[in-house]
Amino acid sequence: MAINDTRESVQRVVDELFAQGILTAHVEATLERPKSREHGDYATNVALVAAKSSSLPPRELAHQIAERLSADPAFTDVSVAGPGFVNIRLSAQTQGEIAERVVHLGSGYGRNDALLGKSFNVEFISANPTGPLHLGHTRWAAVGDALARVLAAAGADVTTEFYINDRGVQMDKFGASVMAAASGEAVPEDGYHGGYILDLAAQINREHPEFRQLPAEEQLVAFREEAYALQWQQQKDVLELFRTHFDVWYSERKLYDSGAVERAQARLEEQGHVFESEGALWLRTTTFGDDKDRVLIKENGERTYFAADTAYYVDKRMRGFDTAIYLLGADHHGYVNRLRAVAACAGDDMDENIEILIGQMVKITRGGVEVKLSKRSGQIVTLEELVEEVGVDAARYTLARYPVETPLVVDLEEIARKANDNPVFYVQYAHARISSVLRNAEDIGAKWRESEFIPELLNSDQENELLGVIEKFPAVIATAAELREPHRVARFLEELASAYHGFYDACRVLPRSDEELGSVHIARLWVCAATQQTLANGLELLGVSAREKM
RNA sequence: GCGCCCGUAGCUCAACGGAUAGAGCAACCGGUUUCUACCCGGUAGGUUGGGGGUUCGAUUCCCUCCGGGCGCACCA
Numbered sequence: 118m119a120i121n122d123t124r125e126s127v128q129r130v131v132d133e134l135f136a137q138g139i140l141t142a143h144v145e146a147t148l149e150r151p152k153s154r155e156h157g158d159y160a161t162n163v164a165l166v167a168a169k170s171s172s173l174p175p176r177e178l179a180h181q182i183a184e185r186l187s188a189d190p191a192f193t194d195v196s197v198a199g200p201g202f203v204n205i206r207l208s209a210q211t212q213g214e215i216a217e218r219v220v221h222l223g224s225g226y227g228r229n230d231a232l233l234g235k236s237f238n239v240e241f242i243s244a245n246p247t248g249p250l251h252l253g254h255t256r257w258a259a260v261g262d263a264l265a266r267v268l269a270a271a272g273a274d275v276t277t278e279f280y281i282n283d284r285g286v287q288m289d290k291f292g293a294s295v296m297a298a299a300s301g302e303a304v305p306e307d308g309y310h311g312g313y314i315l316d317l318a319a320q321i322n323r324e325h326p327e328f329r330q331l332p333a334e335e336q337l338v339a340f341r342e343e344a345y346a347l348q349w350q351q352q353k354d355v356l357e358l359f360r361t362h363f364d365v366w367y368s369e370r371k372l373y374d375s376g377a378v379e380r381a382q383a384r385l386e387e388q389g390h391v392f393e394s395e396g397a398l399w400l401r402t403t404t405f406g407d408d409k410d411r412v413l414i415k416e417n418g419e420r421t422y423f424a425a426d427t428a429y430y431v432d433k434r435m436r437g438f439d440t441a442i443y444l445l446g447a448d449h450h451g452y453v454n455r456l457r458a459v460a461a462c463a464g465d466d467m468d469e470n471i472e473i474l475i476g477q478m479v480k481i482t483r484g485g486v487e488v489k490l491s492k493r494s495g496q497i498v499t500l501e502e503l504v505e506e507v508g509v510d511a512a513r514y515t516l517a518r519y520p521v522e523t524p525l526v527v528d529l530e531e532i533a534r535k536a537n538d539n540p541v542f543y544v545q546y547a548h549a550r551i552s553s554v555l556r557n558a559e560d561i562g563a564k565w566r567e568s569e570f571i572p573e574l575l576n577s578d579q580e581n582e583l584l585g586v587i588e589k590f591p592a593v594i595a596t597a598a599e600l601r602e603p604h605r606v607a608r609f610l611e612e613l614a615s616a617y618h619g620f621y622d623a624c625r626v627l628p629r630s631d632e633e634l635g636s637v638h639i640a641r642l643w644v645c646a647a648t649q650q651t652l653a654n655g656l657e658l659l660g661v662s663a664r665e666k667m
Numbered sequence: 668g669c670g671c672c673c674g675u676a677g678c679u680c681a682a683c684g685g686a687u688a689g690a691g692c693a694a695c696c697g698g699u700u701u702c703u704a705c706c707c708g709g710u711a712g713g714u715u716g717g718g719g720g721u722u723c724g725a726u727u728c729c730c731u732c733c734g735g736g737c738g739c740a741c742c743a
Contacts, residue, residue, distance in 0.1 A: 149685085151685095151686075152682085152685090152686080152687095152688095152689080153686075153687080156686070160685090160686085162685065162686095162724095165685080165723065165724080166723095168723075169723090174723095175723065198686070199685085199686045200685090200686075200723060200724070201723080202685080202686065245743085282743070284743095285742090285743055286742075286743060287742095287743055288743095395741085396741090397741055399741095408669085408670075408739075409739095411741095412740090412741045413741095414741085415741040416741060417741080419741085421740095421741065421742090421743095422742075422743055423741095446737095447671080447672065447673095447736075447737050447738080448737060448738070449737095449738085450670090450671050450672070450737070450738060451670080451671080451737090451738045451739055452738095453671075454670090454671090475671075475672070477672065477673070477736080477737085478736075478737075480736095518680090518681095519679095519680065519681090520680095520681085522672065522673075523672095523673075523680070523681095524672080524673060524735095524736065524737095525679090525680090526678095526679065526680095527679090528679085531679090531692090539691090540690090540691065542705060543691085543705075543706095545705090546703080546705050546706080547706095549703070549705090550702090550703055550705095550706085552703095553702075553703050554702055554703085556702095557702055558702085561702095596683060599683080600683060602683085604681090605683090608681065608682090608690090611681095611690075611691085612690090615690085618706055618707065619706095619707070619708095621702085621703095621706075621707085622698095622699095622706065622707045622708085623707085625701090625702075626702060627701095627702045628702095629701055629702085630701060631701090666703085667703075667705070
C-alpha cells in the first residue's frame with residue numbers, strides 16, 4: 118500500500134467524523150513517516166489540527182480516529198500516542214509489496230508528477246570565459262545539475278543553461294594579458310595572472326605564429342578571440358568530465374546581435390517602467406522593492422550590464438519557460454531584488470516566473486589552513502584539480518549533499534586522505550554489496566524473478582525498516598523538487614544505505630551451504646533488487662555512478 | 668549605516684511547525700566459522716548564540732541583541 122492510499126483511508130475517517138458533526142470544519146489529513154520507527158510506519162497529526170473545530174480534546178479525537186482505522190485489514194496496529202498522534206502500522210504483506218513494485222518500475226521508480234506541466238530554465242555557473250572554473254563554480258555545477266535532474270524526475274520540463282559573459286572590459290583585459298604573455302612581456306597590472314595565461318599564450322603562438330605580425334589593435338582582437346575559444350572549450354571539456362550537461366550555452370554577444378536587448382527594452386517601455394533622467398535611460402525597479410532605480414543606457418549612450426540582464430530574463434520568458442531559476446553565489450545576493458523587480462517590470466509575477474537561489478560560498482582549507490581564492494592573482498583551486506584529487510563521484514556527492522544556503526568548509530587533504538569515510542562510498546558500497554549478492558544468487562541458480570514472491574515473509578524489524586525507507590523515495594524526489602533542494606536525495610540515499618546494511622547484517626539473504634533455497638530467500642532477493650534499483654535511481658539524480666564492485 | 672545569509676555535539680553538517688534535536692568523523696566498548704567488515708550494535712558528547720513573542724507544540728515563524736560571512740556602481 119502506498120502512502121497515498123493510507124492517507125486516503127485517514128481522510129475517509131476524518132470526512133466521516135465531519136459528516137457526523139463530531140468535527141465542525143473540513144480538515145485535510147496529512148500523513149508522515151515518524152522519525153522513530155517505534156511510532157509505526159505512518160503517523161498523522163490530524164487529531165491535533167482538527168481538535169480546534171471539535172468539542173473533543175485532541176487525544177479523545179485521536180482515539181475516535183484510531184478506532185475507525187483499526188477496521189482496515191491493511192493495518193495491523195493503530196494507536197494513539199503523545200498529545201494526540203495516531204500511529205499506524207502496516208501489515209507485513211501490505212508493506213512487502215513495495216519490493217515487487219520497485220523492481221517492475223525499474224529506472225522509472227521514484228519519478229512522479231509533482232511538477233508535471235511546468236517548464237523551468239535552470240541557469241548556473243555562468244562564469245566568464247577568462248579562466249578555468251574554480252571550486253566555487255564547482256558547487257553550482259554539482260547542485261545545479263542535480264537540481265535539473267530532480268525537477269525532471271518530478272515531471273517538469275527542464276532546460277539547463279550557461280550564460281557566457283563574452284562581452285565587455287574583462288574580455289579585453291583577458292585578451293591583453295594573453296597577448297602580453299605571448300610577446301614575453303609582463304602582464305598588465307589589472308590583467309589576469311594565472312599560469313594558464315602563459316599556457317594559452319604558448320599554444321596560440323604555436324598554432325598562430327602569424328598573430329604577432331598583426332598591427333596592435335588587430336592583434337589584440339585575434340588573441341582575445343582565440344584565447345576565448347580555447348578557454349571556453351576547456352570549460353566545456355571539464356564540465357563534460359564532471360558529467361554536467363548544458364542544453365544551452367547562451368552568449369552575451371548573441372543577446373545583442375539577435376536584437377534581444379532592443380526587444381526587452383521595448384517590452385519594458387510598454388509596461389511603463391522606463392524613464393529618462395540626467396541624460397540616461399532608467400528602469401524604475403524601486404516600484405517593485407529594489408533599493409534604487411537602475412540605469413539601462415548610460416549618459417554616454419552605452420548600455421549597462423544590467424540592460425543585458427534584463428534582456429536575458431525577457432528572452433528566457435519569450436522562449437516559453439514558466440520559471441527562470443538562477444543559481445547565484447552569495448557575492449551576488451545584491452542582485453536578487455533588482456532581478457525580481459525586472460520580472461515585475463516586464464509584467465510578470467515575480468514570485469512565480471523568477472526564482473533566485475543564493476548559494477553560500479565554499480571555503481577551502483588544506484590541512485586546516487584556508488586557501489585564498491583569487492582568479493586574477495592566479496591563486497585558484499580549479500574544478501579540474503579537485504576532480505584529480507578526489508574523483509568525480511566524491512566531488513559531486515560531497516558538494517551536493519548540503520543545502521546551498523549552508524556555507525561549506527571543504528578540506529582538500531581530508532577529502533583526499535579519508536576518501537573511504539566519505540558518505541558517497543558508504544552509499545556506493547551498499548550498491549556494490551547488493552550487486553555481489555545478486556551475482557552470487559545467479560551463480561547458485563536462484564531464479565528469484567521467476568519464483569513466487571511472498572511479501573508477508575518480510576516481517577523482521579530490519580525488513581520493515583528497509584521497505585519503509587524505499588517507499589519514501591518518490592515523496593523525497595517530489596519534496597526535493599518542490600523545495601529546490603537536491604541535497605535531500607543524498608540524505609535519503611544515506612538513510613537507505615544504512616537501512617540496507619542493517620538488513621544485511623540481520624537477515625541472511627542467500628541459503629547457507631547446508632540450506633535449501635526457500636521462499637524467505639526469494640523474498641529477500643526481491644528486497645535486495647528493490648534496494649539496488651532505488652540506490653541506482655537516486656545516485657543517477659546526483660550524477661554519481663552506481664558501482665557494481667568496489 | 669542599510670540589506671541578505673549563517674550561528675545546532677570537539678570537527679563537518681542534517682532535521683518541508685511535530686513526539687526523546689539526529690548522522691559522519693574523532694574518543695571508548697563489543698560483534699564476522701558461511702552472501703563484499705569500505706559493515707553492524709552500544710557508550711559518551713547539546714541551555715539548537717542570548718532574550719522575548721506567536722500556539723496544543725518552535726532548531727524551524729516574528730521582534731530584539733550578540734557573533735561571523737557577503738553585498739550595497741551610469742564596474743563587469
